Structure formats: structure tokens, C-alpha cells
Amino acid sequence: MQAKAMAEAIQASQRPVFMTGAGVSTLSGIPDYRSMTGIYTTTGLKNPEYLLSRRAMIQDSKDWYSFVKQLYHPEAKPNLIHEAIARLGAPVITQNIDGLHAQAGSQELVEFHGSIRQHYCEQCGQDVKTEDFLDDYRHKxxxxxxxxxxVFYDEAIKAETIEKAVELFETADSIFIVGTTFKVYPFASLIDVAPPEAKIYAINRESIALGNLEGTYLGDAKDVFELI
Ligand SMILES: [Zn+2]
Structure with missing residues (x-):
């Protein structure tokens, strides 16, 4: 599909649901996690999947902390994609932990893997401010x-998160998968609970391996959303 036809499909939907990934945030200056993986494998540091685990947090706190801190981009702002989706008032289920959909004002939002805008102490459960975490990983x-x-690699998605995502899908007449190769599970398997009559579209630089796609825009999501 052309960008224009995809933008029209979005605008023609009564109840679109957006499933978003890293590709919607690169325009905000947040590098795709996979590009960080590259840096780490070539410099011989510990495996990023290990460093993003609860086990590393407990056993290897210093290395865990210095890796996790690189995921923070406090200067990043929502871009035209986040803003267009918020303006449409459409539900969003995102893999991103950057909190930018929330900042853009999306109300019906499921941050499937959580958010780095909230912090708490593992020991006492108290909420901790982001700036305090960026200052020290020990609770003062x-x-x-x-x-x-x-949600770290060795942790499960909370049941209430899955329930909320399933609920958003129930009324969807179309689903737009944006900026993700759609290979992260269980996120990608959410599509299995979409209503059978819902049309599924993909907006991504690479094609997505889904058999029942109504249409795909192969390219940068910004090309589509700047028309909305
Ligand atoms: Zn504490």
C-alpha cells in the first residue's frame, strides 16, 4: 500500500487499535534496542538479555544498573506518530517502555512491558522518583x-496487563501494527484474540510474517502519520 492509502484506512476505521514497537520512537531519538545489542556483542560485555533480567539486578547490580541507565532518554519527546495516535483517541498496546504514548496523551493505553517512568523499591515497595533512580539504584x-x-526477560507479563490488552481488542474493527517486526512474544500472540472480522494492517520498514494482513506499508511510519 501507499502511505496515503494507509492513512485513509486509519481514518476510515471506527475503532482502530494500534500495536506499536521501537519504530515509533526512533524519530524521538530513542535507538532501537537491537542497535544496542550490536554494541554489546562487539565489545564483549555481558549479554543484554541477561543484563535486562531480574537475576542480573540481584546478582550483578552494578552492571545491570549501568546497562539499564542507557535505556533512559529523559530529553526525548513524543513525535508526530505518538501525537497522531493520541489525537485519534485510539487505544494503543505498546511494547515500548519509554512512556511516550502516555506523554502524548493516549488514554486507553497498555504498556505491555511496563514503563521506565515509574520506579519502586523491591524491598519496601515504595515508589521512587525517576531522578532518584538515575542517581542511585539503592533506595535511600x-x-x-x-x-x-x-517486565524483565525472566519475568512474566502481569495477568492484568494481558486482560486489559484483550479487552481493548474486543471492540476493534481494525488493528494497525506499527514499527515492530512483531517477533516478540507474548506481545505478537495478542493478535490471536482479535475479532475475526477485524482488518489487520502493518506499517513497518520490514515485512511482517502474518498471513491475514489486509495491507502493508513498507517504510517509515512517519510517512503515514504525517498525513493524519
Ligand atoms: Zn525501600
């Missing part, structure tokens, strides 16, 4: 480990 009040409210 009790000495416990502070962590972002995200």
Missing part, C-alpha cells in the same frame, strides 16, 4: 534495590 530510605516498573 531502606537500602533496597530500586527498579523501573518494567
Amino acid at each position: 530510605a531502606c537500602g533496597g534495590l530500586v527498579r523501573p516498573d518494567v
